[in-house]
Amino acid sequence: MDARMRIVGSAVLVLLLVSSAAAYAGIFGGSGKGRLEYKVYAREQIISGAYKVYGNPKLGFWVAKVVLHNSGNGAIENIKITYSIDNYAPGTEKSYPLLVPNGTIVDLYYPILSSEVTKLTAATPSNLRIKITYEVDGKTREETITKSLSILGVNDFVFSFLRPEESTGSFYDTFSNAPLLAAWVTPSDPVVREFADMGNKLAGGAGASLSDDEAIKSLSGMWALAVMNGFSYKTEGEGYWTGKFAEHIMFPRDVIRDKSGTCIDLAIWFASLAMSQGLKAYIVLIPGHAFPLIQLPSGTVIPVEATAINSGVSFQEAVKIGVEKSWQKAMSGPHVIVDIAEEHSKGIVPPELPQLPADILGKWGITLQHPGGGGNTGNTGGGMQAQWKTYIGEYFSFDYPASWNAPEDYGGYTYLVSPDGDFEFMVIYSEGAGVQDMIGAFEQSLGGTGATIKDRQETQASIAGQTVYTVIYTINTGYGDYSAVARYFTANNVGFAVVYDFPAGRKEYNQLGEQIVSTFKLR
Numbered sequence: 001m002d003a004r005m006r007i008v009g010s011a012v013l014v015l016l017l018v019s020s021a022a023a024y025a026g027i028f029g030g031s032g033k034g035r036l037e038y039k040v041y042a043r044e045q046i047i048s049g050a051y052k053v054y055g056n057p058k059l060g061f062w063v064a065k066v067v068l069h070n071s072g073n074g075a076i077e078n079i080k081i082t083y084s085i086d087n088y089a090p091g092t093e094k095s096y097p098l099l100v101p102n103g104t105i106v107d108l109y110y111p112i113l114s115s116e117v118t119k120l121t122a123a124t125p126s127n128l129r130i131k132i133t134y135e136v137d138g139k140t141r142e143e144t145i146t147k148s149l150s151i152l153g154v155n156d157f158v159f160s161f162l163r164p165e166e167s168t169g170s171f172y173d174t175f176s177n178a179p180l181l182a183a184w185v186t187p188s189d190p191v192v193r194e195f196a197d198m199g200n201k202l203a204g205g206a207g208a209s210l211s212d213d214e215a216i217k218s219l220s221g222m223w224a225l226a227v228m229n230g231f232s233y234k235t236e237g238e239g240y241w242t243g244k245f246a247e248h249i250m251f252p253r254d255v256i257r258d259k260s261g262t263c264i265d266l267a268i269w270f271a272s273l274a275m276s277q278g279l280k281a282y283i284v285l286i287p288g289h290a291f292p293l294i295q296l297p298s299g300t301v302i303p304v305e306a307t308a309i310n311s312g313v314s315f316q317e318a319v320k321i322g323v324e325k326s327w328q329k330a331m332s333g334p335h336v337i338v339d340i341a342e343e344h345s346k347g348i349v350p351p352e353l354p355q356l357p358a359d360i361l362g363k364w365g366i367t368l369q370h371p372g373g374g375g376n377t378g379n380t381g382g383g384m385q386a387q388w389k390t391y392i393g394e395y396f397s398f399d400y401p402a403s404w405n406a407p408e409d410y411g412g413y414t415y416l417v418s419p420d421g422d423f424e425f426m427v428i429y430s431e432g433a434g435v436q437d438m439i440g441a442f443e444q445s446l447g448g449t450g451a452t453i454k455d456r457q458e459t460q461a462s463i464a465g466q467t468v469y470t471v472i473y474t475i476n477t478g479y480g481d482y483s484a485v486a487r488y489f490t491a492n493n494v495g496f497a498v499v500y501d502f503p504a505g506r507k508e509y510n511q512l513g514e515q516i517v518s519t520f521k522l523r
Contacts, residue, residue: 018509019453034101034136035205041065042128043161045246048117049154049351050183055112056347064128064147070099074137082131083109088117088151099134118351122153122245131515154256154351156246157181171287171334178336181283182343184268186250186350187275194361196276199225200471202368208277212276212296216315217277217305219294222273229366230518232260232465233307251353257364259518260462264290266306271340283338284330291326293337303327310465312521365511368400391416392523395429395494396464399519416516425500425508425516433495435469435488442497451477463487464522473505485513491522 042064046054054062064083070076076084076099084091089111096105109130128147133140152158160167160176167173186192196218200208203221255261255269264283271281271292281296284303295301303317313321357363360424375493391407393414400407400416407416407425416425429442446453455474460467466487475482484501498520502509 010331023106032074033072034070034074034076034099036076036099036132036134036136036141037069037071038132038143039067039142040145040147041067042149044149044152044489045115045158045161046117046149047156047158047177047180048113048120048152049157049249050180050348051113051115051117051249051351053180053183053348055110056366057108057110059347061110062108063111064130064131064151066105066107066109068096068099068105068107070101070133070355072136073101075100077135078140079105079134080134080352081107081130084129085111085113085149086127086129088114090223093248115352117151118154118353120151121155121466123150123156124153125149126151142267151257152246155248155250157184157249158246172336175285175336178285178338178345179348181268181338182348183350184251185272185275185281185283185340185344185365186252186353187272189251189272189350189353191256191356191360191512192272193276195225195256195366196222196273198361198366199223199273200277208274208279209297212298212300215277215294215296218277219274219279220315222270222477223309223318225366225368226259226309227312228368230259230311230515231309232290232462233266233310234260234262234462234465234467236262239407253353253356256361256366259365260465263307264310269293269303270294270306277339281340282414283340284326285336285338286326286330286333289326291322294425300338303330304320343423347467360464365514367515388519390519393427394491395523396427396496397519397523398425398427398516398518400425418509423500423502423512426498427520428497428499430495432493434490434494438488438495438497439471439486442488449477451475453480454481461485463489463517464491464520466491475501480504483510485510487517 003331012157046063049475053059054063060400063085066078066081077097079096079099081094082091092111094107099105113332126149128149130145130147131142135141157180158177160174162173162176200218201221203217208218209215224366242269249268250258250265251273252269255265261269267290268281271283273280274292274294282293284291284293291306292304293301294304302319303326305318305321305326308318320469387402389402389406390397390399391414394407404416404419407414412428414427417423428438430437430441441462443453452475453473454476459470459472461470462468466489468487470488471486473484473486475484481504482501483504484499486497486499488497498517499511500516502513
């Protein structure tokens with residue numbers, strides 16, 4: 001047989017291989033000499049948000065597996081296997097002095113990836129390069145193999161690396177990568193710590209690790225801070241829980257910035273807050289859902305239904321929902337509990353995140369000035385007396401400064417104005433109306449006052465837990481330009497235009513308008 005002839009494994013043999021990537025087979029050598037057969041298996045994707053796990057052999061997240069077998073009658077000597085990943089992992093070499101006849105070597109590649117992968121915002125193609133050199137009968141031979149792989153964006157997560165032929169289709173196989181979620185839990189992030197400190201300030205300076213009562217007080221303060229700032233739950237897209245696709249998972253700082261997240265995002269966010277205060281936390285996955293567990297100093301564990309933030313309920317009510325619904329469902333069916341501290345201790349740790357300005361929470365509009373959140377006009381659990389009131393209408397409610405005159409409802413039009421007359425907040429609503437109807441209603445009302453639209457920018461924004469069509473207007477009123485932000489949507493067969501306007505350039509009124517919008521709830 002010619003020394004360079006390649007022998008490719010049969011389709012039957014390939015189907016029997018258990019690997020996350022297609023097999024690659026070859027044979028080198030001649031009759032009566034050492035003959036090297038090899039197979040290469042490679043991962044198709046790398047999760048950059050958890051990139052540190054790949055360099056730790058104890059965790060088992062190899063990127064490539066090379067299987068060498070000597071099917072000849074002589075020895076194979078001085079075997080060297082070199083691996084590299086274009087742009088993200090430099091060459092590393094493994095050496096084996098001897099492979100005896102009928103012997104096998106299995107070599108696993110655990111790359112030390114560059115932190116540059118954390119700068120990727122979308123899946124980026126790269127190449128895994130492998131070079132095998134060896135000696136047969138004193139002659140050096142070489143083979144190079146290139147495998148394509150995709151390095152995912154830093155927020156992308158794959159629930160399982162198992163291929164269809166490897167997976168039983170069970171819940172546990174579908175979410176076999178669940179421990180890697182620990183890399184998204186960031187209790188040491190300064191942004192998370194600052195948010196937690198603000199929550200503790202709201203709670204009157206609680207020390208979470210001192211006692212169960214203090215822990216509940218601290219958790220309640222952080223929860224109340226989120227409620228007053230209009231945090232919301234956003235529904236996962238179709239197919240999110242199938243495990244078939246790479247899904248976008250937010251770091252806690254992203255949840256704080258956007259004031260919203262999916263159930264996994266919110267579970268990771270609240271677990272991070274709890275851990276930043278010295279408490280243990282867990283993430284629980286059940287079919288179609290995720291929620292956090294928080295361990296109190298006494299060892300008692302409480303489930304928190306983090307998606308209840310959408311309803312503006314108290315922390316105690318979120319725990320009650322967690323106990324009665326989420327935890328009961330977990331205990332009666334398949335579930336995975338990720339012990340965050342344990343996974344961190346193993347090396348499943350967060351990536352480096354960009355440094356942000358010290359005043360970033362202020363720039364994101366996170367404030368202690370509005371403790372309303374769902375009409376809570378009493379004490380928030382930290383001694384801070386509310387300065388807002390709640391307007392409750394037939395179809396909706398919202399909060400407004402307590403020192404202002406109460407909103408007036410004219411039947412289909414609710415109107416609120418600041419004491420100086422410079423800021424207006426209004427809700428136009430009509431049964432059976434569509435979005436276009438509401439746009440027409442508001443824009444025609446401008447014409448009735450003699451105002452004209454100078455500029456019109458279309459975008460999207462959130463309100464009442466949903467993302468809606470939004471228009472930012474510049475309006476010529478005849479006595480100066482005004483800015484207006486209008487959200488148009490329908491709910492429960494009612495059309496809505498939720499609008500606020502203010503003199504152009506008055507950023508404090510823009511922030512105020514967003515605060516009021518964050519309290520808007522449908523009834």
